[in-house]
Amino acid sequence: MTPEEVLPENLLAGIRSRAAGYDRDNAFFQEDLEELTEAGYLRLFVPESDGGIGLGLEAAAQCQRRLATAAPATALAVNMHLVWTGVADVLSARGDHSLDFVLEEAARGEVFAFGNSEAGNDSVLFDSRTDATPSADGGYSFSGTKIFTSLSPAWTRLGIFGKDPQAHEGEGELVHGFITRETPGYTILDDWNALGMRASRSNTTVLEGARVPANRIFRKLPVGPNADPLIFAIFACFETLLAAVYTGIGERALHLGVDAVKRRTSFKNAGRSYAQDPDIRWKVAEAAMAMDNLYPQLAAVTRDVDALVDHGPQWFPKLVGLKVNATETARRVVDLAIRVSGGSSYFQGSELERLYRDVLAGMFHPSDDESAHNTVANAWLGPLEG
Template sequence: MTPDDVLPAALLERIRGRAAGYDRNNTFFHEDLEELAAAGYLKLFVPEPDGGRGLGLEAAADVQRRLATAAPATALAVNMHLVWTGVAYVLAARGDHSLDFVLQEAARGEIFAFGNSEAGNDSVLFDSRTVATPLVGGGYSFTGTKIFTSLSPAWTRLGIFGKDPQAREGDGELVHGFITRGTPGYTILDDWNTLGMRASQSNTTVLEAVEVPGDRIFRKLPVGPNADPLIFAIFACFETLLAAVYTGIGERALNLGVDAVKRRTSFKNGGRSYALDPDIRWKVAEAAMAMDILYPQLSAVTHDVDALADHGSQWFPKLVGLKVNATETARRVVDLAIRVSGGSTYFQGSELERLYRDVLAGLFHPSDDESAHNTVANAWLGPLED
């Protein structure tokens, strides 16, 4: 199955044609989502016997990269659904079927979103500022605030987690579960007015005693880093699919820059093409070489997840390193593309202007630059001594 089978060129161009309008109006990509769902795109990880595409992470990342060349904000938001279905796929491939119901519900058309991020929580998955209070029957009540909840206007299933501070003899326990669109107690704020990635509509979600029944609680973990397969699966899918989106941004920026250079001519050099200017050629070559390094890294890491490769303690450095390399490379390539394309890209409405704003979001996704470098340094040098 080729990327064109999953995301036909005609559909891709329709999505590309709507991206600027969504961005300009700060509106959700309803038409994109409707067409992607009809094409089976939200079922990339759903097994073929259940009506899905049956793809692995490598193939899914490849089509997400392609989608991002047309509409980065659409691709970024769709990522959140694919993260959860991808986590279910990664766990099942390793013999853990605790999230098989996610794939089953995705097969029936449910849309999953990621409600884990919290303002001021730099522990990310290893602690939570949301309070999870046990209920009779095994359920929990969640109270807290989640930020960057992509797919806010459309999700039907939201994955959340919080901390039960009294569990494990007062050490606390992190509780993971899903709510549905009809669950009472949450509020979606209309607060997504950002520099870029506007169509994702990643609004803040406020949880006020939101009850999750016991059969929708799927993990309870100790506070702090741990080796539970869920943590690996979330990192593996979140970081690689993010990397795929930003790889797509870099790819599109390079192509736009090349097209601009071929069109532009120099007045002072008698109408000579900028494609013949040594300084311009250097910048295009620098961007192309940066992208050439990124593509195989993305392919290798996702392939190894699919192949159940055992990288031991090097797995997390590989995942966070890929994410940082992708976001930083894309940012550098967009900058180079703007430099060779001229002042017209500074005006609102040019595609490179939009990509310039979109690519900056890569700075804020976990793992951030500082956390990633700390992870890699610890893997190679050991932790800092007290």
């Protein structure tokens, strides 16, 4: 199915019509979620044989790009569910069926969320500030604080990880598992009142001995970077789907800017259209060329994931490079669109004003600018000496 078939214009129009209200009221995108669920959107990666749409990462990313042109916060939050189902799909394609249950449960309507981010943890997936305490039956109890837990009002399955510091003779071990909505021992704080991406309701989640039984523990990994397929799958899905959302923001901003330029006229030039102003035309062209560089990069990276291409040590530079390029390009394009649209875009309630706030969130998602540049430099130059 094409993105236009998955997200027909009437569905997209309804989602677009609600975005400003969600943002204004700092409200969760409940109606959007219900309509997307009804349309089967949360089953993008679920095989057709199980009632899903059966897309790969390339097609799913294009769907997310399209959704983000209507409602970036909705797309960003849905990303977290799609990351987990995408990870299960990417692993399965490589012969690892440890997360097949994620696709099976998604087919039954379960909603997955990503509960890995921690304040002050710049090691991301390679270490954790959350304690994972083992029990004799193979389960673990998790205690720690997870930030930016999008889909907080709606998830039924939350993927978390923490560190068992006593494992491997004190070297520690990172433990990954899922809790359910019914699991005792966690609290969702009502603390989401951010500058942008407000409808995502990315609340803080405090784990206070939340217990994961042995059959919901799906990975135990050493602390530090490693080549486990799970790490690749998470990075591949997280970075590319994130890039898709910000590509959609840039795309929408460019179209809004073009529409504004065509409408605006110059008083001093006897009502001549701003579309004839050389300086304005230069800015629109700059925005369009920036987006034209981004579209093929998103398509190429996601296509290579689907095709099982082996980029070896260059895979992570490609993934983080795409994310940074997408978020920074979108931010630049939104800025240019505002510059050519005039003062009306500065007023609260205009779509470009909302996109300006939404796009700033891109700099906070992993991998951040510094981490990404370090990853790419290490791949090309080797690690720093000493």
